[in-house]
Amino acid sequence: MIVVTASSFLKVPQLRRRLEAAFPYRKIIYVEDKRADSRDKLMQVLQEAEAWLVGRELADAALLSALPSLRVVAKYGVGLDNVDVEACSRLGIRIAWEGGVNRDAVGEHTLGLMLAMCRNIGLGSRLLSQGIWWKNGGRNLGSMTVGIVGFGHIGTRVAELLQPFGCQILIHDILDKTEEAEKVGAKQVKYQELLKVADLLTFHVPLTPQTLKMFGANELALIKPAVYIVNTSRGEVLDQEKVKEALQKGELAGVGLDVYQSEPLVDKDLYSQENFVGTAHTAGNSQEAVLAMGEAAIRGLQKELALLAKNSDLN
Known part of the structure; x- marks a missing residue:
């Protein structure tokens, strides 16, 4: 049995039809939000699942350990920060995930936020x-x-989109991305150096213990006056309170x-600031990206379930 809880997947009839065509002989359960709005409910609907197509729901060790039939977790979307990868490995649960499937959508959205701030498009529209x-x-x-902080699929795409503007582009990544950076006219530097010289900072990192609040009071003390900040990765990457305070004081452009x-954002003190431009976690939700993420999850399910079936036959 395949259980689908990813809310964005559930809203697209085309993806449902595609999943059903891929698995004509398997039972598929679509779980709407109200049927999985608590941990107990989620655990209940997943009890007999062999495969789980998950979105932003938390798949931690405690939950995974309570699902004896589960063999595959397929991730709809990018980032595995809500899936306990180590627990899956320990429990013999395979993970189906494909990186970079929404790189174009998030890259374009990031560019849009940059332009909306720098050219006063957001504020000008509100005033008009x-x-x-x-x-x-x-x-x-x-x-x-x-x-550019984080130079994976999306960070690289942002650099590509910026090339025609003629910006000087600096990147930081925990891996050596010198060659990749040079291909798009960028230069890799240390995080502290990047903070000190950038006019605009954009974050494209996964949420890990190392990136949690990686931009806060200490980093704000290093940046130039009137810097622009963009984040389309994970909210917890920034210390939101410190960033808001800096914005209120006029320390950020x-x-x-x-x-x-x-989420959803309810902090009026943040969203009411004139020099704030916000969107409702929609960077990766273009029509094309939604389909691409859904198709990637289905491909992952096909691959992993086929491998399980093959291994079962061999045994």
Whole structure:
């Protein structure tokens, strides 16, 4: 039995039909939000599942250990921060996941947030809707040094999209990405160096113990005056309170966020700031990206379930 809890997958009839066509002889259970809005309910609907197509639900060790039939976890979306990979390995649960499937969507959204802030598009639109004719065109993105924190699929795509603007591009990654950076006209530097010279910082890292609140009070003390901040990775990567305080004090030129420490965003003190541009965790939710992530999850299920069946036959 395959159980699907990924809410964005559930909303797309095309993906449901594709999953059913891929597994015509398997029982498929679609679990709407209310049927899995608590841990106990989630555990109950997954009791007989051999495969779980998961979205943002927390698949931690305690839950996984309580599911004796589970053999495969297929991730809809990017990032495995909500899936306990070590527990899956220990329990013999295979993980189906494909990186970079929404790189174009998130890359474009990131660029959109940059332009909305730097050219005052967000603020200008809000003022115009109030009948205020405000003629401040902001700054050219091409005049800036852009610091990209995390140079995986999405960080690389952001650098590619920035090339025509003529920005100076610096990148930081825990791995040596010197050659990859040079291909897109960028230079790899240490995190502290990047913080000190960038006019705009954009974050594209997975959420790990090392990246949790990797940008907070200490990092704010290092940056230049009037820096722009963009985050389309995970909300917890920034210390949101410290960033908000800096924004309120005028220490930042602007903040563009698609992700937050708690969602949905209810912090009016943040979203009401004039130099704040926010979206509701939609960077990876273009029509094309939704289909690509769903197709990747289905491909992963096909591959892993086929391997399990083959191993079973051999035994």
